[in-house]
Amino acid sequence: DTGVSQDPRHKITKRGQNVTFRCDPISEHNRLYWYRQTLGQGPEFLTYFQNEAQLEKSRLLSDRFSAERPKGSFSTLEIQRTEQGDSAMYLCASSLMLWAEVRENGYTFGSGTRLTVV
Amino acid sequence: GENVEQHPSTLSVQEGDSAVIKCTYSDSASNYFPWYKQELGKRPQLIIDIRSNVGEKKDQRIAVTLNKTAKHFSLHITETQPEDSAVYFCAARNAGGTSYGKLTFGQGTILTVHP
Numbered sequence: 001d002t003g004v005s006q007d008p009r010h011k012i013t014k015r016g017q018n019v020t021f022r023c024d025p026i027s028e029h030n031r032l033y034w035y036r037q038t039l040g041q042g043p044e045f046l047t048y049f050q051n052e053a054q055l056e057k058s059r060l061l062s063d064r065f066s067a068e069r070p071k072g073s074f075s076t077l078e079i080q081r082t083e084q085g086d087s088a089m090y091l092c093a094s095s096l097m098l099w100a101e102v103r104e105n106g107y108t109f110g111s112g113t114r115l116t117v118v
Numbered sequence: 119g120e121n122v123e124q125h126p127s128t129l130s131v132q133e134g135d136s137a138v139i140k141c142t143y144s145d146s147a148s149n150y151f152p153w154y155k156q157e158l159g160k161r162p163q164l165i166i167d168i169r170s171n172v173g174e175k176k177d178q179r180i181a182v183t184l185n186k187t188a189k190h191f192s193l194h195i196t197e198t199q200p201e202d203s204a205v206y207f208c209a210a211r212n213a214g215g216t217s218y219g220k221l222t223f224g225q226g227t228i229l230t231v232h233p
Contacts, residue, residue: 040226042124042209042225042226043207043223044223045221045222091161097219106150106152106209107152109161109162109163110161111161
């Protein structure tokens with residue numbers, strides 16, 4: 001397990017369709033984060049998990065977005081009824097939180113899933 | 119919540135010159151500040167970080183400084199090379215409540231190093 005894996009790398013979908021992305025974090029990492037990045041912008045926080053618990057969800061996140069991490073390992077991010085404004089790069093990152101301290105190497109990012117809604 | 123502002127949005131330098139990127143943050147409780155480099159089409163990668171109990175950290179041609187009082191931190195790249203060309207993001211780590219450990223990112227700086 002050498003890094004964070006995301007699948008698929010690219011997704012083109014028609015407006016109104018549902019899409020699901022998968023993230024496999026570094027196996028020993030207990031924290032998993034989802035971010036969205038549009039061209040020319042920094043990563044924007046969507047949600048995160050510690051083990052299987054979803055601890056925070058961005059207030060900017062529509063109800064069409066849902067994420068799960070059922071066994072505290074991989075995570076899925078689903079977008080229902082996609083809109084053109086959902087087109088972006090969806091980044092997953094993981095980190096290790098021990099005794100309320102985050103390892104000094106911070107996040108490890110996956111390569112992202114690029115979503116294009118047509 | 120935390121808010122991170124990053125400047126400039128674009129920076130163009132000649133090879134060999136120095137480059138400085140600055141960030142400010144809003145939450146005085148934030149305690150960890152990483153910098154990421156993102157090349158076109160690739161994932162963000164951590165290049166250097168600093169904790170709030172340190173004022174400066176250096177790693178070869180890259181250094182980061184932190185001013186907790188003013189709530190700003192900066193990335194310094196010396197002797198720039200064309201391969202330094204990329205988008206650089208600063209971030210601040212939340213230090214309270216359920217947001218502990220979450221990174222808030224700046225908007226990014228596109229650095230171009232001309233040969």
